Amino acid sequence: MKSGGYILKISREDVLRVAELAHLELTPEEIELYRGQLDEILSYIGKLEKLDVSNVEPMAQVLFPAPDDRQPELRDDTLVPCDIADAVLAQAPDAAKPFFRVPRVIER
Amino acid sequence: MSTAASWTISAVRDALRSKEISARELTKDFFARIDNRNRQLNAFLALSVDRAFAQADRIDAMIAKGDALPPLAGVPIAVKDVISTRDVTTTCGSKILETYVPPYDATAVGRLERAGAVILGKTNCDEFAMGSSNENSAYGPVRNPIAIDRVPGGSSGGSAAAVAAGLAVAALGTDTGGSIRQPGACCGIPGMMPTYGRVSRYGLIAFASSLDRIGPLTQNVTDASVLMSIMAGHDPNDSTSAAVPVPNYNAQLESPLQGIRIGVPEDYFGEGLDPEVREKVLAGIALLEKLGAERIPLHMPHTDYAIATYYIVATAEASSNLARYDGVRYGLRVPSANLREMYKKTRERGFGPEVKRRIMLGTYVLSAGYYDAYYLRAQKVRSLIARDFSDAFQKVDAIITPTTPTPAFRLGEKTADPLQMYLADIYTVTGSLAGVPGISVPCGKTKAGLPIGMQILAPHFEEGRVLQLARGFEKAGGFTI
Numbered sequence: 001m002k003s004g005g006y007i008l009k010i011s012r013e014d015v016l017r018v019a020e021l022a023h024l025e026l027t028p029e030e031i032e033l034y035r036g037q038l039d040e041i042l043s044y045i046g047k048l049e050k051l052d053v054s055n056v057e058p059m060a061q062v063l064f065p066a067p068d069d070r071q072p073e074l075r076d077d078t079l080v081p082c083d084i085a086d087a088v089l090a091q092a093p094d095a096a097k098p099f100f101r102v103p104r105v106i107e108r
Numbered sequence: 109m110s111t112a113a114s115w116t117i118s119a120v121r122d123a124l125r126s127k128e129i130s131a132r133e134l135t136k137d138f139f140a141r142i143d144n145r146n147r148q149l150n151a152f153l154a155l156s157v158d159r160a161f162a163q164a165d166r167i168d169a170m171i172a173k174g175d176a177l178p179p180l181a182g183v184p185i186a187v188k189d190v191i192s193t194r195d196v197t198t199t200c201g202s203k204i205l206e207t208y209v210p211p212y213d214a215t216a217v218g219r220l221e222r223a224g225a226v227i228l229g230k231t232n233c234d235e236f237a238m239g240s241s242n243e244n245s246a247y248g249p250v251r252n253p254i255a256i257d258r259v260p261g262g263s264s265g266g267s268a269a270a271v272a273a274g275l276a277v278a279a280l281g282t283d284t285g286g287s288i289r290q291p292g293a294c295c296g297i298p299g300m301m302p303t304y305g306r307v308s309r310y311g312l313i314a315f316a317s318s319l320d321r322i323g324p325l326t327q328n329v330t331d332a333s334v335l336m337s338i339m340a341g342h343d344p345n346d347s348t349s350a351a352v353p354v355p356n357y358n359a360q361l362e363s364p365l366q367g368i369r370i371g372v373p374e375d376y377f378g379e380g381l382d383p384e385v386r387e388k389v390l391a392g393i394a395l396l397e398k399l400g401a402e403r404i405p406l407h408m409p410h411t412d413y414a415i416a417t418y419y420i421v422a423t424a425e426a427s428s429n430l431a432r433y434d435g436v437r438y439g440l441r442v443p444s445a446n447l448r449e450m451y452k453k454t455r456e457r458g459f460g461p462e463v464k465r466r467i468m469l470g471t472y473v474l475s476a477g478y479y480d481a482y483y484l485r486a487q488k489v490r491s492l493i494a495r496d497f498s499d500a501f502q503k504v505d506a507i508i509t510p511t512t513p514t515p516a517f518r519l520g521e522k523t524a525d526p527l528q529m530y531l532a533d534i535y536t537v538t539g540s541l542a543g544v545p546g547i548s549v550p551c552g553k554t555k556a557g558l559p560i561g562m563q564i565l566a567p568h569f570e571e572g573r574v575l576q577l578a579r580g581f582e583k584a585g586g587f588t589i
Contacts, residue, residue, distance in 0.1 A: 014472070022427060022471045023434065024464055025452035038469060040527050045416040048485050051492070058487030059494060062304045062318055062543035063350060063568065067498075073351040075344055087211035093441035100436050105447045 008039040115277050117331045120183050124171060131164035131171070131182035135226050138184045142228070142275045149251050151260075151269040153189050155229035156196045160184070163226045179334060181224035186276035188267045189230040190237050191322065192311035193217055196227075200313050201235040201245040201263075204458025205439045214311020215346070216280060216322045216339045223338045228276055231266030235460045236430065237282055237315040239263045240290060240532045243523055244462040251519070254296055254559060258516040261291030264325065268295040271325045278326045278335060282312060284319045285418050286511075286536025289548035292325055293511035293561020296550045298578065299325045300332045303568045304543035305350035307336075308343030316425035317348070319418075319540050329579040332547065333357045336571055352569050360572040365580040366400030368573075371504030375411035376535050382514045385560050388552035389510045391589050392562045392581065396508065399580050404504050408496040411538055413489050418537040419530055420473050420486035427470030433458060465526060490541050497542040501567045506577055509535050511548040511561030535563060545571045549578045550587040562586075 015035045019026050026034065064072060089095040094102070115134075123129045129137075139157065146152050167182045187193055190200045192210035199205045213221070221227060234244040242250040242265025250265040252258040253273035260269040264281030268291030271279050281288040283301040292299020300323045307322045314320060324335040337357045343349040372393055377386060397403050435441035435454035442457055444450035459467070473482035500507060513534055522529045539546045544565050551562035562581075566573045581587075 010472075015468070018468045018471045018475065021475060022467050023431075023448070023451040023455055024459075024467065025456040026464075030464075034465060034468060037465060037526050038472070041419065041465075041469060041530075042472070044527055045420055045482070045486075048413055048416050048420075048489055049481075051410075051413065051485075051489055053485060053488035053492070056488040056491050058484055059490040060487065062494075063348075070352070072347075073342065073349075084211070088437070090211070091208065091438040093435060093438075102436055103444055103446050103450050 008035060009042055010035055010039045114327070115274065116327045117180065117183055117277060117334050120277060121177070121181070124167070124177070124182050127171070131167040131226065132161060134182055135160050135164040135184060138228060138275065145273055145275060148256065149253055149269050149273060150248050151231055151250055151266040151273065151275060152186065152229050153199060153201075153232050153247055153266070154197050156193065156227050159196065160226045160228055163221065163224075167224055167226075178222070178224035179338065180220060183225050183277050184228050185220060185225045186228050186231045186267060186270045186279040187217055188233050188264050188279065188281050190233060190282055190313045190315070191217060191280055192313065193227065193230065196230060198230065198313065199247070200237070201233045201247060202458065202460065202463070203246045203440060204433045204454070208439050210311070212311065214322070215308035215343045217311065219339050220335070231264070231270055231279060233266055234263035235463050236313070236426070237263040237284055237287055237320075238426070238462050238466055240286065240529055241517070241522065242266065242291075243519065244460055246460055249519055252295060252516050255516065255557065258518055258558070259294065261294030261516060263287040264291045264299075267325050268292055268297060268299065271295070271327065272297050278324055278331055280322055281325050283321050283323055283540065284316050285422060285540050286533045288323045288325060289511050289536050289546060289561065289563060290533065292548040294516035294559060296553070296559030297325055297327065298329055298332050298547060298549050299323070300336065300547040300574070301539070301545060302336060302340060302571055303350070303545040305348050306545065306569065306571065307339045308346040308349045310343055310345040314429040316422040317429060318425060319422055329549070329575060329582050330361065332578070333361050333575045336575070340571070350569070355572050357572050357575055360576050361579045363576050364400060365396065365577060368401045368506065368577065369404050369504040370396055370401045371404050371406040371500050371507045373406040373408045373411065373500070373507060373509060375408050376509035380513050380531075380534070381510060384554045385510050385512070385514065388560045388589060389562050392551040392586055393508050395584055395586050395589060396577070396581060399584055406500050406504065406507065408500060408538070410489065410492045410496050414493055414538045414541060415530055415534055417486045417489045417493060418533070418541060419469065420482050421490060421541070423466040423470035424474050424483050425470070427467045427474065430463065430467055462526070493538055494542040497544055505566070506573060507565040509563045509565070511535060511563040515554050515558035515560055539565050544568055545574050547574050547578050549581055552589040
């Protein structure tokens with residue numbers, strides 16, 4: 001952890017905002033702990049700023065474009081039976097076939 | 109009769125065919141060994157006893173009838189717990205899936221079982237495959253069988269430990285940033301990562317969808333080749349599965365290494381590399397030269413940016429993939445007054461610290477205002493890293509590096525500083541980002557007896573070349589150099 005006048009790049013509010021987006025409920029201790037760790041990691045990954053990427057395409061797919069012009073394999077758009085409802089609902093914490101039952105969604 | 113650590117695929121085949129042992133007896137033997145050592149090593153989380161014996165009995169019936177046996181008949185194999193096995197709990201090393209029982213098998217598991225393999229059980233791993241030491245498992249760490257105060261590596265620590273300790277003939281692991289190769293190196297066994305898309309990801313519980321791969325950890329290179337030939341190939345259930353024909357790996361395996369150009373990138377031999385690891389890997393490279401390989405120096409200029417790139421791309425993908433663990437459809441649910449509370453409480457209780465850290469990092473780099481500076485930029489640097497490889501492969505047929513900067517570290521040594529732990533992946537994340545295949549092979553030991561790994565990387569879909577180099581190295585005594 002940092003000490004001696006070092007200002008962390010990531011604020012407590014940043015951590016809370018991110019935790020909210022990620023549906024994580026953190027304890028106050030966790031907020032401080034993760035804040036310090038995330039700050040250290042973000043400082044490290046900031047080294048990417050040094051690179052000139054102005055003429056570089058982002059790599060969206062690992063294998064494409066392929067050197068031999070091979071295209072991604074697509075299957076035919078045909079319906080096939082998919083009789084999995086019982087197997088899937090068997091895993092559910094609270095199933096009411098065909099639904100997954102959850103606590104109240106709408107408050108007002 | 110084979111001793112504890114030396115049952116291999118061919119030893120099993122010979123023993124079963126000569127009726128020296130039955131498949132049931134062999135399976136019983138392995139379960140006894142697991143019973144003996146698992147308390148100490150914590151390599152296995154669950155054992156699929158009934159399923160294993162049912163398969164063994166099936167194989168024994170075939171032997172009794174004189175039927176031709178499939179290539180993995182009776183071979184005891186373990187499966188990392190991020191890979192779905194029908195009716196066998198699959199926890200991903202997490203509390204959030206403590207009670208999850210998949211209703212289906214991963215394609216890779218199905219292929220092995222149809223080839224006769226006996227599935228012994230599920231191995232321990234870092235939670236959701238996030239880690240380099242198997243200390244992030246919600247079910248306790250795994251110990252390295254070579255030195256039990258040390259980590260086996262991660263995230264496939266349980267699989268590596270099981271194979272190294274002779275508790276399975278082979279095991280499936282997964283590799284996203286090094287999680288097969290690095291534990292292979294730490295435990296002194298071969299660990300192979302196929303090309304992205306070579307082995308189906310159907311049934312692999314996703315961590316980072318553009319990086320995840322299933323691959324084998326084995327006693328020797330030949331076994332890796334056999335497992336690869338059974339698992340590789342297009343699967344319509346995996347949309348990223350490559351429709352590239354699978355060559356006959358076994359046929360290429362014993363070919364001599366004369367004339368193969370091996371690239372040695374200076375960027376992997378710089379600061380931070382343990383001197384004993386450097387010495388052994390350089391000796392390994394010299395051995396390959398003695399076998400006829402031509403050594404060519406390389407510079408791969410974006411190597412230094414790979415960890416930063418990986419920990420943006422992988423965590424971003426993980427934050428998306430792990431959003432599904434919300435208590436609704438499977439796994440842990442913390443009863444709550446309303447839906448949002450249920451999501452938050454379930455995830456707070458169900459996820460460990462490393463998983464939370466990576467989800468938050470991933471969420472941050474994808475969030476509005478930061479997406480361009482982090483995620484988009486990282487995707488561009490990924491292109492540059494992949495280009496380093498395609499440029500290198502214009503000049504060389506394979507790239508040789510150390511697998512890890514140090515041998516296995518002590519339990520607890522790096523847990524206080526996540527970034528230090530991430531830097532252990534420094535030589536493996538590059539290949540992960542570029543999608544290329546690779547293997548870690550044992551390459552001697554340190555003076556203290558800790559295994560060292562040498563990594564062999566090749567162009568996309570050149571698993572045959574990776575295996576050929578590894579096999580030549582093994583035959584010439586490279587593993588004990």
